[in-house]
Amino acid sequence: MANKQAELEAVLYAAGDSGVEQEILCQLLEISQPALRELSNHLKDNLNKRADSGLQLILINNTFKLTTSPKCADVISKFFQKDVNKSLSQSALEILSIIAYRQPITRIEIDEIRGVNSSGAIQTLIWRGLVKIDGKKDVPGHPNLYVTTDYFLQYFGYKSLADLPLIENFSEDIDENGQVDLFESKGKADAHLENNDKLGD
Structure with missing residues (x-):
């Protein structure tokens, strides 16, 4: 037992x-x-x-x-308030871009694209209010389906998902590490975060 x-x-x-x-x-x-x-x-x-x-x-x-x-509500609240001011990691941005362009999508499907486990980063994105669970996929195990939120659009300064950069335009935006910045620049996101209300306010 x-x-x-x-x-x-x-x-x-x-x-x-x-x-x-x-x-x-x-x-x-x-x-x-x-x-x-x-x-x-x-x-x-x-x-x-x-x-x-x-x-x-x-x-x-x-x-x-x-x-x-x-009984730990106070310290957890402080943690989230502090966490929301942190910049997103490269892996979190990578997962966020996959969800944005492939939604609705399961964690397993994200893992297959990235080749590594994405659980921790997905939870961070949920905590930050950028991603949410939107139903379950009709397959064995019924895994959660993840989509972006309205706050995701606010965070990156988009009015709708239609404003996301076109995949075809990424050929000139590949950095020295072979990574593509799907959201044009992290600085843009941070600027919007500073100018908008924090989560939970």
């Missing part, structure tokens, strides 16, 4: 904000639904009893998620 509980906690941590559906968890952990309910109750109780734990286990629409505890 202890090993299964550790596995459950690890899987939910790796899944991030998306969580994992009960059926998929049963398959991964090779246990029945009643056993999963018992296991999840143990993990939930353990997290709640631990004074040093900043996490909680929740169940929403048959999907288990590890989220931050309400």
Whole structure:
């Protein structure tokens, strides 16, 4: 039981904000639904009893998620307020460009294009309000579909997705590392961020 509980906690941590559906968890952990309910109750109780734990286990629409505890709300709020002022990393910009031009798109499809796992950067983009989950793809596992938000347009100074630079125009915009700046310049984005309201205001 202890090993299964550790596995459950690890899987939910790796899944991030998306969580994992009960059926998929049963398959991964090779246990029945009643056993999963018992296991999840143990993990939930353990997290709640631990004074040093900043996490909680929740169940929403048959999907288990590890989220931050309400008792840590103040510091989490400060973290997001600080994080929103940071410049986006190159990998985050790369993922954002893929989502912008290929939306709606799943994380697996993004990973296939990039060749590396994109989970962390996608969560950062969601935290920043630039990307959101918009339904699930009708394939086995029903993965989340990601799209850009209205704040994405505001952030980069576009009125609509139709204003995005055309892919065909990128041949002259390749930098020394072989990367294309899909949003013309990060400086433009930072300028718009400074002139617009911050997330959560």
